[in-house]
Amino acid sequence: xxxxxSFLSVALALALQGANALxxxxxxPSATPDGSGQGNNNSTCSNPSIRREWRTLSRDEKKxxxxxxxxxxxxxxxPDLQPTGDNPxxxxxxxxxxxxxxxxxxxxxxxxxxxxxxRFFPWHRLFLHAFESHLKNQCGFTGALPYxxxxxxxxxxxxxxxxxxxxxxxxxxxxxASTNFTVTTGGFRDLPYLDPGVSFPFEYSDPELEANSxxxxxxxxxxxxGSRGNFTxxxxxxxxxxxxxxxxxxxxxxxxxxGDVTNLATSPSDPIFWLLHAQLDRLWWQxxxxxxxxxxxxxxxxxxxxxxxxDFPTGTGTPVTANTTLFMSNLFEDKKIGDVFDIMGGYxxxxxxxxNATQV
Numbered sequence: 001x002x003x004x005x006s007f008l009s010v011a012l013a014l015a016l017q018g019a020n021a022l023x024x025x026x027x028x029p030s031a032t033p034d035g036s037g038q039g040n041n042n043s044t045c046s047n048p049s050i051r052r053e054w055r056t057l058s059r060d061e062k063k064x065x066x067x068x069x070x071x072x073x074x075x076x077x078x079p080d081l082q083p084t085g086d087n088p089x090x091x092x093x094x095x096x097x098x099x100x101x102x103x104x105x106x107x108x109x110x111x112x113x114x115x116x117x118x119r120f121f122p123w124h125r126l127f128l129h130a131f132e133s134h135l136k137n138q139c140g141f142t143g144a145l146p147y148x149x150x151x152x153x154x155x156x157x158x159x160x161x162x163x164x165x166x167x168x169x170x171x172x173x174x175x176x177a178s179t180n181f182t183v184t185t186g187g188f189r190d191l192p193y194l195d196p197g198v199s200f201p202f203e204y205s206d207p208e209l210e211a212n213s214x215x216x217x218x219x220x221x222x223x224x225x226g227s228r229g230n231f232t233x234x235x236x237x238x239x240x241x242x243x244x245x246x247x248x249x250x251x252x253x254x255x256x257x258x259g260d261v262t263n264l265a266t267s268p269s270d271p272i273f274w275l276l277h278a279q280l281d282r283l284w285w286q287x288x289x290x291x292x293x294x295x296x297x298x299x300x301x302x303x304x305x306x307x308x309x310x311d312f313p314t315g316t317g318t319p320v321t322a323n324t325t326l327f328m329s330n331l332f333e334d335k336k337i338g339d340v341f342d343i344m345g346g347y348x349x350x351x352x353x354x355x356n357a358t359q360v
Contacts, residue, residue: 045349049144051282053355054162054171054275055152061143062169066187069271071139072100073191082330083109087265098192099138103131106329108265115264116243116309118300118320120235121284122337124277129340129348130332131274147278149355150250154215157253171272181256188271211249219246224286229293232300236313238283243309246283250276282352285343296341298322 054062077097083090083106090108097105107114107127114123128145135141153160164170165185172186183189223246227233239245255262260270267273288295298321300314314320322338339347 044346045344048344048349048351051144051147051278051350051352053149053353054146055149056353056355057143057146059166059169062146062166063187064141064143065135065146066169066271068135068139068141069100069274070187070191072103072134073098075099075138077102078331080330081105084113084327084329085109086113086327087111090265099134101192102331103127103134104266104268106331107268109329110327111265112304113302116239116304116306116313117302117315118231118235118298119302119324119326119337120314121281122298122340123326125281125284125340125343125348126326126328126332126335128274128277128281130328133332144350145278146275147282147352148272148275149279150215150253150276151217151220152355154212154217157212171275181259191271209244209249211253214240214244214246214249215253220283223283224290227287227294228291229297230299231294231297232314234284234287234294234297235300236310238280239313241310247280281343285352288341296322296338298324298337 057065075098077093077099081093081102083093087109090105090111093105094101110123114120132141132145135145148162150157153162158174162171163173163186165173166187167185167189168187170186172183172188175181175183223234223237227237237245238247240248251262251267254272254276255267255270261267261273261276263269288297300320301312301317302320302324303315303317305312305316320337322336322341324337326335326337326340328334335347339345342348343350
Protein backbone atom coordinates (compact mmCIF):
# COMPACT_ATOMS: atom_id res chain seq x y z
CA UNK A 1 0.00 0.00 0.00
CA UNK A 2 1.46 3.30 -1.08
CA UNK A 3 0.81 6.35 1.07
CA UNK A 4 0.42 9.77 -0.49
CA UNK A 5 -1.54 12.98 -0.08
CA SER A 6 -5.29 12.52 -0.17
CA PHE A 7 -7.00 13.59 -3.37
CA LEU A 8 -10.49 13.50 -4.77
CA SER A 9 -10.27 13.98 -8.54
CA VAL A 10 -13.40 15.06 -10.36
CA ALA A 11 -14.50 14.54 -13.93
CA LEU A 12 -16.08 17.84 -14.90
CA ALA A 13 -17.80 16.28 -17.87
CA LEU A 14 -19.75 14.02 -15.54
CA ALA A 15 -21.08 16.85 -13.42
CA LEU A 16 -23.64 18.16 -15.92
CA GLN A 17 -27.33 18.95 -15.81
CA GLY A 18 -30.04 16.89 -14.12
CA ALA A 19 -32.95 17.49 -11.77
CA ASN A 20 -32.43 19.51 -8.61
CA ALA A 21 -34.61 18.58 -5.64
CA LEU A 22 -34.58 16.90 -2.28
CA UNK A 23 -34.72 13.14 -2.34
CA UNK A 24 -38.25 11.80 -2.50
CA UNK A 25 -38.83 8.76 -0.37
CA UNK A 26 -41.64 6.31 -0.94
CA UNK A 27 -42.95 5.29 2.44
CA UNK A 28 -44.52 1.97 3.29
CA PRO A 29 -47.71 2.43 5.33
CA SER A 30 -46.11 0.68 8.28
CA ALA A 31 -42.99 2.81 8.18
CA THR A 32 -42.31 5.68 10.55
CA PRO A 33 -43.54 9.15 9.52
CA ASP A 34 -40.08 10.42 8.53
CA GLY A 35 -39.82 7.79 5.80
CA SER A 36 -37.70 5.23 7.62
CA GLY A 37 -38.88 1.71 8.33
CA GLN A 38 -40.21 0.71 11.71
CA GLY A 39 -38.17 -2.48 11.87
CA ASN A 40 -39.00 -5.40 14.11
CA ASN A 41 -41.69 -4.58 16.66
CA ASN A 42 -40.21 -7.28 18.93
CA SER A 43 -36.66 -5.97 18.74
CA THR A 44 -34.49 -4.96 21.66
CA CYS A 45 -33.55 -1.71 19.90
CA SER A 46 -35.35 0.85 22.04
CA ASN A 47 -33.02 3.82 21.52
CA PRO A 48 -31.62 3.72 17.98
CA SER A 49 -28.87 6.08 16.92
CA ILE A 50 -30.05 8.39 14.16
CA ARG A 51 -28.12 8.74 10.93
CA ARG A 52 -28.65 12.14 9.33
CA GLU A 53 -27.75 13.87 6.10
CA TRP A 54 -24.35 15.59 6.24
CA ARG A 55 -25.74 19.08 5.61
CA THR A 56 -28.14 18.86 8.56
CA LEU A 57 -25.32 18.30 11.05
CA SER A 58 -23.96 21.13 13.16
CA ARG A 59 -20.35 22.18 12.66
CA ASP A 60 -19.38 20.45 15.91
CA GLU A 61 -21.04 17.23 14.75
CA LYS A 62 -19.21 17.36 11.42
CA LYS A 63 -15.92 18.00 13.17
CA UNK A 64 -16.56 15.10 15.54
CA UNK A 65 -16.91 12.75 12.57
CA UNK A 66 -13.85 14.13 10.75
CA UNK A 67 -11.78 13.95 13.94
CA UNK A 68 -12.81 10.31 14.36
CA UNK A 69 -11.75 9.40 10.82
CA UNK A 70 -8.43 11.20 11.25
CA UNK A 71 -7.94 9.35 14.54
CA UNK A 72 -8.35 5.95 12.83
CA UNK A 73 -5.80 7.04 10.23
CA UNK A 74 -3.26 7.62 12.99
CA UNK A 75 -3.75 4.40 14.95
CA UNK A 76 -1.65 1.32 14.15
CA UNK A 77 -3.11 -1.46 12.05
CA UNK A 78 -4.76 -4.34 13.85
CA PRO A 79 -2.49 -7.35 14.41
CA ASP A 80 -5.59 -9.55 14.26
CA LEU A 81 -6.60 -8.87 10.67
CA GLN A 82 -6.79 -12.10 8.65
CA PRO A 83 -7.56 -11.66 4.93
CA THR A 84 -9.97 -14.18 3.46
CA GLY A 85 -7.92 -14.52 0.28
CA ASP A 86 -11.01 -14.06 -1.90
CA ASN A 87 -9.09 -11.60 -4.07
CA PRO A 88 -6.03 -13.41 -5.48
CA UNK A 89 -4.71 -10.15 -6.92
CA UNK A 90 -4.72 -8.34 -3.59
CA UNK A 91 -1.39 -6.80 -2.63
CA UNK A 92 0.36 -7.59 0.68
CA UNK A 93 -0.30 -5.33 3.63
CA UNK A 94 2.16 -2.52 4.16
CA UNK A 95 3.90 -2.65 7.53
CA UNK A 96 3.19 1.07 7.98
CA UNK A 97 -0.56 0.62 7.52
CA UNK A 98 -3.03 2.22 9.90
CA UNK A 99 -6.30 1.05 11.42
CA UNK A 100 -8.12 3.09 8.76
CA UNK A 101 -6.11 1.25 6.10
CA UNK A 102 -7.38 -2.03 7.55
CA UNK A 103 -10.91 -1.11 6.47
CA UNK A 104 -9.66 -0.34 2.98
CA UNK A 105 -7.74 -3.61 2.96
CA UNK A 106 -10.65 -5.88 3.85
CA UNK A 107 -12.68 -4.12 1.16
CA UNK A 108 -9.88 -4.95 -1.28
CA UNK A 109 -9.70 -8.48 0.09
CA UNK A 110 -13.36 -9.11 -0.64
CA UNK A 111 -13.44 -7.33 -3.98
CA UNK A 112 -14.65 -10.32 -6.00
CA UNK A 113 -17.09 -11.80 -3.49
CA UNK A 114 -18.66 -8.59 -2.20
CA UNK A 115 -19.45 -6.69 -5.39
CA UNK A 116 -21.97 -7.69 -8.06
CA UNK A 117 -22.95 -10.62 -5.83
CA UNK A 118 -25.79 -11.28 -3.41
CA ARG A 119 -23.56 -10.23 -0.52
CA PHE A 120 -23.17 -6.63 -1.69
CA PHE A 121 -25.88 -4.82 0.28
CA PRO A 122 -25.77 -6.86 3.52
CA TRP A 123 -21.96 -6.95 3.63
CA HIS A 124 -21.68 -3.20 3.20
CA ARG A 125 -24.32 -2.69 5.89
CA LEU A 126 -22.17 -4.69 8.31
CA PHE A 127 -19.03 -2.92 7.04
CA LEU A 128 -20.55 0.48 7.84
CA HIS A 129 -21.55 -0.78 11.29
CA ALA A 130 -18.01 -2.03 11.91
CA PHE A 131 -16.52 1.30 10.86
CA GLU A 132 -18.94 3.29 13.01
CA SER A 133 -18.21 0.99 15.97
CA HIS A 134 -14.47 1.58 15.61
CA LEU A 135 -15.02 5.34 15.39
CA LYS A 136 -16.91 5.20 18.68
CA ASN A 137 -14.84 2.64 20.55
CA GLN A 138 -11.37 3.68 19.40
CA CYS A 139 -11.71 7.38 18.68
CA GLY A 140 -14.43 8.88 20.86
CA PHE A 141 -16.95 9.52 18.09
CA THR A 142 -20.24 10.38 19.76
CA GLY A 143 -22.56 10.69 16.79
CA ALA A 144 -24.00 8.38 14.16
CA LEU A 145 -22.58 7.72 10.72
CA PRO A 146 -23.84 10.50 8.40
CA TYR A 147 -25.01 10.03 4.85
CA UNK A 148 -24.70 12.13 1.70
CA UNK A 149 -28.00 12.54 -0.11
CA UNK A 150 -26.54 12.88 -3.60
CA UNK A 151 -30.01 13.21 -5.14
CA UNK A 152 -29.99 16.81 -3.85
CA UNK A 153 -27.00 17.46 -6.09
CA UNK A 154 -28.10 15.70 -9.25
CA UNK A 155 -28.54 19.01 -11.12
CA UNK A 156 -24.96 20.14 -10.56
CA UNK A 157 -22.68 18.26 -8.22
CA UNK A 158 -20.05 20.99 -8.44
CA UNK A 159 -22.48 23.36 -6.78
CA UNK A 160 -23.20 20.95 -3.94
CA UNK A 161 -23.18 22.56 -0.51
CA UNK A 162 -22.04 19.24 0.97
CA UNK A 163 -18.45 20.00 -0.03
CA UNK A 164 -16.90 22.99 1.69
CA UNK A 165 -13.43 24.18 2.62
CA UNK A 166 -13.79 24.40 6.41
CA UNK A 167 -10.38 23.11 7.61
CA UNK A 168 -11.86 21.28 10.58
CA UNK A 169 -15.43 20.41 9.63
CA UNK A 170 -15.55 20.40 5.83
CA UNK A 171 -15.37 17.55 3.33
CA UNK A 172 -13.25 19.76 1.09
CA UNK A 173 -14.17 22.11 -1.74
CA UNK A 174 -14.12 20.86 -5.32
CA UNK A 175 -10.59 21.08 -6.75
CA UNK A 176 -9.56 22.13 -10.23
CA ALA A 177 -6.68 21.78 -12.66
CA SER A 178 -4.54 24.21 -10.66
CA THR A 179 -4.06 21.49 -8.02
CA ASN A 180 -4.23 18.59 -10.48
CA PHE A 181 -7.72 17.97 -9.07
CA THR A 182 -6.24 17.29 -5.66
CA VAL A 183 -8.32 18.33 -2.67
CA THR A 184 -6.30 20.83 -0.67
CA THR A 185 -9.03 22.09 1.67
CA GLY A 186 -11.34 20.62 4.28
CA GLY A 187 -10.71 18.26 7.16
CA PHE A 188 -9.37 15.42 4.99
CA ARG A 189 -6.97 17.48 2.87
CA ASP A 190 -3.85 15.63 4.04
CA LEU A 191 -5.32 12.24 4.88
CA PRO A 192 -3.08 9.40 3.61
CA TYR A 193 -4.65 7.15 1.00
CA LEU A 194 -4.00 3.95 -0.88
CA ASP A 195 -2.66 4.21 -4.42
CA PRO A 196 -5.65 3.70 -6.75
CA GLY A 197 -5.61 1.23 -9.60
CA VAL A 198 -7.96 0.24 -12.40
CA SER A 199 -11.46 1.58 -11.86
CA PHE A 200 -13.73 -0.44 -14.13
CA PRO A 201 -12.58 -3.51 -16.08
CA PHE A 202 -14.70 -3.06 -19.20
CA GLU A 203 -16.14 -0.54 -21.63
CA TYR A 204 -19.49 1.06 -20.84
CA SER A 205 -22.38 0.12 -23.08
CA ASP A 206 -23.55 3.76 -23.09
CA PRO A 207 -20.43 5.95 -22.77
CA GLU A 208 -22.48 9.13 -23.37
CA LEU A 209 -24.75 8.55 -20.39
CA GLU A 210 -24.42 11.40 -17.89
CA ALA A 211 -23.67 9.98 -14.46
CA ASN A 212 -25.84 12.51 -12.63
CA SER A 213 -28.89 11.45 -14.68
CA UNK A 214 -28.99 8.26 -12.57
CA UNK A 215 -28.88 10.15 -9.26
CA UNK A 216 -32.16 12.04 -9.46
CA UNK A 217 -34.95 11.95 -6.87
CA UNK A 218 -37.20 10.45 -9.52
CA UNK A 219 -34.88 7.50 -10.05
CA UNK A 220 -34.58 7.03 -6.28
CA UNK A 221 -38.37 6.89 -6.02
CA UNK A 222 -38.61 4.41 -8.89
CA UNK A 223 -36.03 2.12 -7.26
CA UNK A 224 -37.75 2.19 -3.86
CA UNK A 225 -41.16 1.49 -5.33
CA GLY A 226 -40.07 -1.18 -7.82
CA SER A 227 -38.88 -4.79 -7.86
CA ARG A 228 -41.42 -6.07 -5.32
CA GLY A 229 -39.94 -9.06 -3.51
CA ASN A 230 -37.19 -9.39 -6.15
CA PHE A 231 -33.79 -8.61 -4.61
CA THR A 232 -31.89 -9.32 -7.84
CA UNK A 233 -34.03 -6.84 -9.77
CA UNK A 234 -33.60 -4.30 -6.98
CA UNK A 235 -29.81 -4.58 -7.03
CA UNK A 236 -29.79 -4.33 -10.83
CA UNK A 237 -31.85 -1.15 -10.61
CA UNK A 238 -29.23 0.33 -8.25
CA UNK A 239 -26.10 -0.84 -10.10
CA UNK A 240 -27.60 -0.44 -13.57
CA UNK A 241 -26.92 -2.29 -16.79
CA UNK A 242 -23.21 -2.67 -17.36
CA UNK A 243 -22.74 -1.00 -13.97
CA UNK A 244 -23.96 2.40 -15.18
CA UNK A 245 -26.60 2.88 -12.51
CA UNK A 246 -26.96 5.08 -9.45
CA UNK A 247 -24.36 3.31 -7.30
CA UNK A 248 -21.37 3.11 -9.68
CA UNK A 249 -22.12 6.46 -11.30
CA UNK A 250 -22.00 8.27 -7.96
CA UNK A 251 -18.56 6.80 -7.31
CA UNK A 252 -17.49 8.17 -10.69
CA UNK A 253 -19.15 11.57 -10.16
CA UNK A 254 -17.30 12.04 -6.89
CA UNK A 255 -13.98 10.56 -7.96
CA UNK A 256 -13.66 11.16 -11.67
CA UNK A 257 -11.79 8.70 -13.89
CA UNK A 258 -8.80 8.23 -11.56
CA GLY A 259 -9.88 9.22 -8.05
CA ASP A 260 -9.76 7.05 -4.95
CA VAL A 261 -13.49 6.56 -4.57
CA THR A 262 -13.88 5.51 -8.22
CA ASN A 263 -11.61 2.54 -7.75
CA LEU A 264 -13.58 -0.65 -7.13
CA ALA A 265 -11.10 -2.01 -4.60
CA THR A 266 -9.70 0.98 -2.70
CA SER A 267 -12.75 3.27 -2.69
CA PRO A 268 -12.91 3.45 1.15
CA SER A 269 -9.61 5.36 0.97
CA ASP A 270 -11.72 8.42 0.32
CA PRO A 271 -13.89 9.21 3.38
CA ILE A 272 -16.79 10.23 1.12
CA PHE A 273 -17.19 6.46 0.64
CA TRP A 274 -18.80 6.13 4.07
CA LEU A 275 -21.37 8.85 3.41
CA LEU A 276 -22.10 7.53 -0.08
CA HIS A 277 -22.65 3.98 1.16
CA ALA A 278 -24.73 5.11 4.13
CA GLN A 279 -27.01 6.68 1.52
CA LEU A 280 -27.14 3.37 -0.38
CA ASP A 281 -27.88 1.54 2.86
CA ARG A 282 -30.73 4.02 3.41
CA LEU A 283 -31.95 3.20 -0.09
CA TRP A 284 -31.97 -0.54 0.67
CA TRP A 285 -33.78 0.09 3.98
CA GLN A 286 -36.46 2.18 2.29
CA UNK A 287 -36.94 -0.54 -0.32
CA UNK A 288 -37.08 -3.19 2.42
CA UNK A 289 -39.80 -1.34 4.28
CA UNK A 290 -41.78 -0.33 1.21
CA UNK A 291 -43.49 -3.73 1.03
CA UNK A 292 -43.39 -6.76 3.37
CA UNK A 293 -42.24 -8.95 0.47
CA UNK A 294 -39.03 -6.91 0.32
CA UNK A 295 -37.97 -6.99 3.96
CA UNK A 296 -36.02 -10.26 3.98
CA UNK A 297 -35.71 -10.73 0.23
CA UNK A 298 -32.26 -11.97 -0.77
CA UNK A 299 -30.99 -13.78 -3.85
CA UNK A 300 -28.01 -14.24 -6.15
CA UNK A 301 -24.77 -16.10 -5.71
CA UNK A 302 -21.41 -15.80 -4.01
CA UNK A 303 -19.36 -15.58 -7.23
CA UNK A 304 -18.93 -12.43 -9.28
CA UNK A 305 -19.41 -12.70 -13.06
CA UNK A 306 -18.39 -9.44 -14.72
CA UNK A 307 -18.39 -11.01 -18.18
CA UNK A 308 -22.15 -11.58 -17.92
CA UNK A 309 -22.86 -8.84 -15.40
CA UNK A 310 -26.25 -7.90 -16.86
CA ASP A 311 -27.40 -11.52 -16.75
CA PHE A 312 -26.11 -12.12 -13.22
CA PRO A 313 -26.23 -8.75 -11.38
CA THR A 314 -26.13 -10.54 -8.03
CA GLY A 315 -23.60 -13.18 -9.04
CA THR A 316 -23.62 -16.90 -9.70
CA GLY A 317 -22.45 -20.06 -7.96
CA THR A 318 -23.41 -20.98 -4.41
CA PRO A 319 -26.76 -19.32 -3.64
CA VAL A 320 -26.79 -16.50 -1.13
CA THR A 321 -29.33 -16.96 1.69
CA ALA A 322 -30.09 -15.49 5.09
CA ASN A 323 -27.58 -18.01 6.49
CA THR A 324 -24.70 -16.85 4.26
CA THR A 325 -21.76 -15.56 6.29
CA LEU A 326 -20.53 -11.98 5.95
CA PHE A 327 -16.79 -12.11 6.56
CA MET A 328 -15.00 -9.20 8.26
CA SER A 329 -11.45 -10.61 8.03
CA ASN A 330 -11.18 -10.73 11.83
CA LEU A 331 -11.27 -6.94 12.04
CA PHE A 332 -14.85 -7.22 13.29
CA GLU A 333 -17.18 -10.07 14.10
CA ASP A 334 -18.60 -12.11 11.21
CA LYS A 335 -22.36 -12.20 10.92
CA LYS A 336 -25.03 -13.94 8.87
CA ILE A 337 -27.04 -11.99 6.31
CA GLY A 338 -30.13 -12.63 8.41
CA ASP A 339 -28.50 -10.73 11.28
CA VAL A 340 -28.47 -7.47 9.32
CA PHE A 341 -31.85 -7.47 7.58
CA ASP A 342 -33.34 -5.29 10.32
CA ILE A 343 -31.43 -2.14 11.22
CA MET A 344 -33.49 -1.94 14.40
CA GLY A 345 -33.56 -5.64 15.13
CA GLY A 346 -31.38 -5.65 18.22
CA TYR A 347 -27.96 -6.49 16.82
CA UNK A 348 -28.15 -3.34 14.71
CA UNK A 349 -29.83 -0.36 16.33
CA UNK A 350 -30.01 2.72 14.15
CA UNK A 351 -32.43 4.55 11.91
CA UNK A 352 -32.38 7.25 9.24
CA UNK A 353 -33.95 10.68 9.42
CA UNK A 354 -34.96 12.33 6.17
CA UNK A 355 -32.60 14.91 4.61
CA ASN A 356 -35.14 17.74 4.88
CA ALA A 357 -35.26 17.42 8.67
CA THR A 358 -34.65 20.58 10.69
CA GLN A 359 -30.97 21.23 11.31
CA VAL A 360 -29.86 20.88 14.91
